[in-house]
Amino acid sequence: MTVRTTVLVVTWRGRAHVGRCLDALAGQSRPLRTVVVDNASADGTAELLAGHPSRPDVLRMPANLGYAGGLAAALPDVHTEFVAWLNDDAAPEPGWLAALENALDADPAAAAVGSALLPPEGGPPALGVRLTALGYGADTSEEAEVFGFCGGAALLRRQALLAVGGVPAGFFCYYEDTDTAWRLRLAGWTVRPEPAARAAHVLGASTRPGSPSFHLWNERNRLLMLLRCAPAAVAGRELARFAAITLLLPVRRLARRPVPAAANFRVGLRLRVLGAVAVRLPRALRDRGRIGRRATVPRNEIWHTFAR
Structure with a gap:
């Protein structure tokens, strides 16, 4: 089968969890290319990546560019029809990529489709991001409220992303996904969730929410x-x-x-x-x-x- 998707995994000191992410990608039912952006990790992540049996392509950064910076650095090396953003602490189920690709194939007006992110403590999955009256992006489990996708696990049309300016590298981390959803919608595209694309997600494994x-x-x-x-x-x-x-x-x-x-x-x-x-x-x-x-x-x- 033709590889239609490049999955970008950005990691920083991710030795404890990035292996599970790569194992999950190796178990996908659709072929893919995996690119791991290593943001100058010094905890043994580089050795883990070099020895992983899935043999991902690795871009080693000289400094920590953050999630947004890592995605932006890798994007010029992506030449497939679709590009996926995936946190290093996310582990997609085997049918994850197939569900996302099928969703974009079924909806030519959609430039991005978000996953169902399953919290480790249980409860309803996050299906995307809603826009609050104060301009915050907030996770939502309601399909009807989705404004944007969560950048922790999403699939985008590469050409649409490039046409609206790519990834805002200077954001470092947070809001690069909601900003991208804004730009896609301004350009006339839509964003949709795909509940069948499920991925377990350990929120904030690298960034300590609330800090x-x-x-x-x-x-x-x-x-x-x-x-x-x-x-x-x-x-x-x-x-x-x-x-x-x-x-x-x-x-x-x-x-x-x-x-x-x-x-x-x-x-x-x-x-x-x-x-x-x-x-x-x-x-x-x-x-x-x-x-x-x-x-x-x-x-x-x-x-x-x-x-x-």
Whole structure:
């Protein structure tokens, strides 16, 4: 059978789990090419990859480029019809790739199809990402609410991805998937879930959700995504709201009013977010212009259709 899909697996210090991911890919019912991007791991990951019986192609990075940076670095080496994004802590079931390829074959209007990600503790699978009224991307188990795909396990049409600008490498990690869904929808494509494409997923094996770094990347990239893709009024409102909350937090503490304990309500971290956005603002606005020129669907139409 013809290989139609290149699966990109990005790993960083993934020795403890990337082997299970590669075992699962070796057991797929459809042929595929596997490319592992090793983000300068120093924990024995390189040796594990070299000795794995599936013999994946390996791109060894000189530094940790993050998930988004790793995907972007590997994309020029992909020449198949489809490209899959897969976390190194995900283990797809044997029919995963077949279900994803069949879904794109059945829906020519779809540029990306997301998987059913099965949490280790049980419960309903995440089928994709919904768009909240504040411009956050949030996991959803409801097919009807899917705005975008979860980048932990998804299949995209390579040419569609390239036509909308590829992967935003500067995001490092988080929101590269929701940003890509925005750009695909602006270009007239749709995104759909495929519940039959199932993959077990250990969320945050490398990045510790809830940590200061997680919140820094999460908040920074949400704002950058909105500046690049969302209606101007929404992007401006959310940037102003983030700054206003940052300024009001010390006042609340002085008044002994309650402040959430989460790291994204620490003033120092929020100032770092604002500084990072300010540094990247000229690039984000240039990207916004390019994205707008490619768009065939108005930003406001997408926002009012999906933001809840």
